[in-house]
Amino acid sequence: KAGVTQTPRYLIKTRGQQVTLSCSPISGHRSVSWYQQTPGQGLQFLFEYFSETQRNKGNFPGRFSGRQFSNSRSEMNVSTLELGDSALYLCASSVTPGQSGYTFGSGTRLTVV
Amino acid sequence: GENVEQHPSTLSVQEGDSAVIKCTYSDSASNYFPWYKQELGKGPQLIIDIRSNVGEKKDQRIAVTLNKTAKHFSLHITETQPEDSAVYFCAARGGSEKLVFGKGTKLTVNP
Numbered sequence: 001k002a003g004v005t006q007t008p009r010y011l012i013k014t015r016g017q018q019v020t021l022s023c024s025p026i027s028g029h030r031s032v033s034w035y036q037q038t039p040g041q042g043l044q045f046l047f048e049y050f051s052e053t054q055r056n057k058g059n060f061p062g063r064f065s066g067r068q069f070s071n072s073r074s075e076m077n078v079s080t081l082e083l084g085d086s087a088l089y090l091c092a093s094s095v096t097p098g099q100s101g102y103t104f105g106s107g108t109r110l111t112v113v
Numbered sequence: 114g115e116n117v118e119q120h121p122s123t124l125s126v127q128e129g130d131s132a133v134i135k136c137t138y139s140d141s142a143s144n145y146f147p148w149y150k151q152e153l154g155k156g157p158q159l160i161i162d163i164r165s166n167v168g169e170k171k172d173q174r175i176a177v178t179l180n181k182t183a184k185h186f187s188l189h190i191t192e193t194q195p196e197d198s199a200v201y202f203c204a205a206r207g208g209s210e211k212l213v214f215g216k217g218t219k220l221t222v223n224p
Binding site for chain 1: 145147149154155156157158159162164202206209210211212213214215216217
C-alpha cells in the first residue's frame with residue numbers, strides 16, 4: 001500500500017512569506033503528527049491531529065499552524081517565515097493516536113532565504 | 114515535559130563488530146520506546162520498539178533493552194554491515210502522549 005506522501009519535496013521561500021505543506025497519511029490511518037527536523041535540534045514535535053482535531057501541540061510560536069481534513073489529509077502552515085524556519089518538515093501517520101508504529105513520510109525540505 | 118537524551122552522537126565501528134546506542138528518559142509515565150533509522154534523503158523508519166512491560170526484545174541482529182528503574186533503554190546491533198550506516202533515533206512516549214525523540218546517533222560501519 002502507498003506510504004505517507006508529503007508534498008512538495010523541496011521549497012524555497014523568502015523571509016516574510018508564508019508556506020503550506022501537505023501530508024497524505026497511509027490509507028486507514030487517522031492520526032497525523034508533524035515534526036521539524038534540524039541538524040542542531042533533531043526532531044521537534046509540532047502538533048498531532050486526529051479526527052480533524054488537534055490533540056497535542058509542541059512548543060512552537062503561533063506562526064505554525066495546522067489542520068486535518070475529513071479524509072485525514074493534513075496541512076501545516078507557517079506564516080511570516082524566518083531564516084530559522086529552514087528545516088526538514090516530517091509528517092507521520094498512525095491508525096490512532098498513541099498507537100505504536102508511526103510511519104514517516106520523506107519530508108518537505110523548506111529553505112528560507 | 115518528557116526529555117530524551119541519546120549517546121553517543123557519533124559512532125564508528127568496523128564491519129562485523131557490535132554497536133550500542135543508549136538513551137535515557139525523564140518521564141516515569143513513559144510506556145513506549147521505538148527506535149528509528151534514517152538514511153540520507155529519507156524519513157525515519159521504525160526498526161524496533163519495546164513497551165514498558167517488556168525488558169528486552171530481539172529481531173535478528175537488532176535488540177533493544179529497557180531498564181525502567183534507571184529510565185534508560187539501549188539499541189544493540191550485532192554483526193554490523195555497511196548498510197547499517199545511518200542516523201538512529203530513540204524516542205519515548207510519556208504521559209502527554211507526545212512521541213519525543215533523542216537527538217540522534219550517526220553510525221558509520223567501515224568495511
